[in-house]
Amino acid sequence: MHIKILFFGSIGALTGKNEMVLDGVSGTDDLKNHLFKTWPDLKNYTFRFAVNQELIEENRALKDGDVVAIMPPFAGG
Amino acid sequence: MHIKILFFGSIGALTGKNEMVLDGVSGTDDLKNHLFKTWPDLKNYTFRFAVNQELIEENRALKDGDVVAIMPPFAGG
């Protein structure tokens, strides 16, 4: 199972990468814990997940090929 | 006593002139009657007076040198 993770804005600056591929994360809550373990400072960031470009509010199960974006608050204009 | 009268918009088209000078009108009510006598169709028009560029609501006494504008509703833009 391959999940593609995209990092944007300040979070991309924190992780030092724009994207990565993860195996074996069952859902977005699971992914969040994984990310917090890798980058503890991420706990201080406000962010939301988009799964396949859809913003989600609660835990979402992930399947092979899903693309998850980790997104700080939007700041267009 | 000379009062200068200015006609604007549709009222200028009705009177066929942009301005004229009148003698012996004591105030704007008096002027209105004078204008209605000269151009009876003016009774069908909506208009306001400005005396020396100030819009007036009620009768205003006129003195030598005053400039009275006869103005249909504004339509800028």
Next chain:
Amino acid sequence: MAEKNYFIDGKIEPVFIGEQIAGHSKKHSIGAHAIFLGQVRADELDGKKVEAIEYSAYEEMANKAISKIREDAFAKWPLTCLHIYHSKGVVKVGEISLFVFVSAGHRTESMEAMQQIVEDLKHNVSIWKKEIMEDASANWVE
């Protein structure tokens, strides 16, 4: 005292609008521009189309009224710049007859001010317009 003149003879050129925008790039406290443009519309009346509008004004009084609108806007909102241009004379269908250009630090005040200014320009300024129809007949807009 010479009153500032806000009138332009005939149409307002899009190139002029672009130049006015470019002219504000040196003002670094500006974060937002709100612009309103009035364009002459081909309304239909009794089966005839509008071809142009002829604007006339009691210019001295109109210029004073527009200066008052500017002062009121600067008193009410924290604006950086406010420019107003209105056509006089004939403006054809598709051409621009009004250009309101509001600049401020932030978006909210620029847009709120613009709405109020445009309303005031419609109602409080001694300007009149005559629609010139395709058969050369005229219709006063009131």
Next chain:
Amino acid sequence: MAEKNYFIDGKIEPVFIGEQIAGHSKKHSIGAHAIFLGQVRADELDGKKVEAIEYSAYEEMANKAISKIREDAFAKWPLTCLHIYHSKGVVKVGEISLFVFVSAGHRTESMEAMQQIVEDLKHNVSIWKKEIMEDASANWVE
């Protein structure tokens, strides 16, 4: 299906804005244009001035969101045209990074729609901005 692209590399040129305005002179049902421009402001932070903003976006998702904003606006107001351009990459202080161009038959709907569209663009589109300070340090705006 290729999504429409609303992004422009770097600043939006005032000349381009003038050309876009001129391009609407053939649309004779238009009576009002409302335009919003975002300009990069030289804010100060800890005694340092902003020199530029670098915009980044989740472009595919952002383009979809902007298309949705356009659809919603056309559903809500009787608009003739609606064009939106947003910068990506570096835009310097005094330069323009957002261009919203709303055209309608009448003034009220053009201005109401513009306000809503600008708010939606600020809050609902996956765009991020990093202020680049005069000492080359960076500040993420959130």
